[in-house]
Amino acid sequence: MANVKFMNPFVEAAADVLEKEVNAKVERGTLSLQKSSLTSDQITVLLSLVGQVQGVVLYGLSKSTALNLVSRMMGQEFAEFDNLAQSGIAELGNVITGAATVKLSKEGFDAEISPPTLVQGEGIQISTLDFPRVVVQLKTEMGDITVHLALRESPPGSDTGKNYVPIAIQM
Amino acid sequence: MKVQYLIPFVEAAYEVLKAEVNIPLERGDLSLDKGAYLTDDVTVIISLVGDIEGIVFFGFSNEAALNIASGMLGENLDEMNGLAQSGIAELGNVITGRASVKLSKNGFQSTISPPTMLLGKGATISTLDFPRVVVPLTSRIGRVSIHLALREAFRQGANAALLKVPDAPGLKQSE
Numbered sequence: 001m002a003n004v005k006f007m008n009p010f011v012e013a014a015a016d017v018l019e020k021e022v023n024a025k026v027e028r029g030t031l032s033l034q035k036s037s038l039t040s041d042q043i044t045v046l047l048s049l050v051g052q053v054q055g056v057v058l059y060g061l062s063k064s065t066a067l068n069l070v071s072r073m074m075g076q077e078f079a080e081f082d083n084l085a086q087s088g089i090a091e092l093g094n095v096i097t098g099a100a101t102v103k104l105s106k107e108g109f110d111a112e113i114s115p116p117t118l119v120q121g122e123g124i125q126i127s128t129l130d131f132p133r134v135v136v137q138l139k140t141e142m143g144d145i146t147v148h149l150a151l152r153e154s155p156p157g158s159d160t161g162k163n164y165v166p167i168a169i170q171m
Numbered sequence: 172m173k174v175q176y177l178i179p180f181v182e183a184a185y186e187v188l189k190a191e192v193n194i195p196l197e198r199g200d201l202s203l204d205k206g207a208y209l210t211d212d213v214t215v216i217i218s219l220v221g222d223i224e225g226i227v228f229f230g231f232s233n234e235a236a237l238n239i240a241s242g243m244l245g246e247n248l249d250e251m252n253g254l255a256q257s258g259i260a261e262l263g264n265v266i267t268g269r270a271s272v273k274l275s276k277n278g279f280q281s282t283i284s285p286p287t288m289l290l291g292k293g294a295t296i297s298t299l300d301f302p303r304v305v306v307p308l309t310s311r312i313g314r315v316s317i318h319l320a321l322r323e324a325f326r327q328g329a330n331a332a333l334l335k336v337p338d339a340p341g342l343k344q345s346e
Contacts, residue, residue: 037288037290040289040291040294046216046287047218048217048218048220048284048285048287049284050218050220050221050282050283050284051282054284054285055284055285056284056285056287086297086299087299087300090297090299112220112221112282113220114218114219114220114224114225114226114284115218115224115225115226115298115299115301116299117216117218117226117296117297117298117299118207118296118297118298118299119289119294119295119296119297120207120294120295120296120297121210121291121293121294121295123291124210124289124290124291124293124294125288125289125290125291126287126288126289126290127256127260127287127288127289127290128285128287128288129256129257129260129285129286129287129288130257131285150285
């Protein structure tokens with residue numbers, strides 16, 4: 001079961017980071033729980049969490065939102081989603097997730113984050129399998145960012161030194 | 172990227188595919204790719220965090236994914252339904268888990284993330300500043316490839332304190 005308590009640190013972190021980096025006010029939009037796979041937006045930043053909380057965080061945004069954000073972050077106009085722009089958006093996902101894990105660890109859940117991966121291409125299916133996703137829309141004047149959290153508390157007895165072992169498929 | 176990170180994955184993939192579906196594999200020519208990856212039909216993404224960090228992904232053609240999932244589950248699947256997806260993600264997980272055990276025997280402790288699955292051809296996956304080693308695996312069941320974007324983590328803080336400080340002769344206490 002995905003835990004809604006993991007959501008607030010991400011929403012707060014996103015608001016802090018976006019305010020600092022691009023001077024944007026963030027409004028939280030609708031919240032939903034989704035079990036089916038998601039259909040990708042034009043750009044998706046994917047990061048994993050490993051530790052006492054484990055799972056995947058996805059940030060979905062349109063190309064125009066991404067260009068608006070990086071233009072503001074770097075103080076120059078971007079018309080193309082080139083390597084520098086890609087790196088900027090991935091970094092934004094990284095910083096938001098990093099800030100959220102600091103907040104999570106204050107609540108007693110230590111987790112490390114993986115480097116970001118950037119997926120481009122609209123309309124492909126992204127599945128987090130047996131992790132249901134808490135989905136929250138962040139609205140800014142530069143466009144909307146959809147945050148998908150497929151997180152759960154690591155099973156008791158596991159620690160960060162051990163690998164996540166999935167339940168074997170029963171025949 | 173060093174070859175010592177790569178071999179455990181190739182070995183693990185070989186062992187797991189042989190054990191799960193009894194399919195012999197042959198390794199194709201390795202290549203280093205700095206650009207983004209254009210996805211095949213099915214992609215499984217798993218991250219590593221720890222002494223070695225980065226991203227591993229497995230690309231399958233639809234045919235290969237269905238053949239492997241059918242072999243794992245012992246029944247014929249003809250579409251990538253939930254069961255087939257779960258099987259393929261599990262395969263990625265088992266291969267990566269096994270590789271990380273091998274890596275830890277070489278002194279690199281890493282933890283792997285749960286898998287994420289992409290369905291759909293033609294999206295691009297970028298690992299940004301991590302160059303990607305591509306290991307194509309050829310088998311009669313279809314296209315399978317492993318992509319490794321890994322590096323040794325740069326560690327500071329707690330671990331730095333454990334480093335042995337060499338004796339500086341000039342600083343020895345005088346009698």
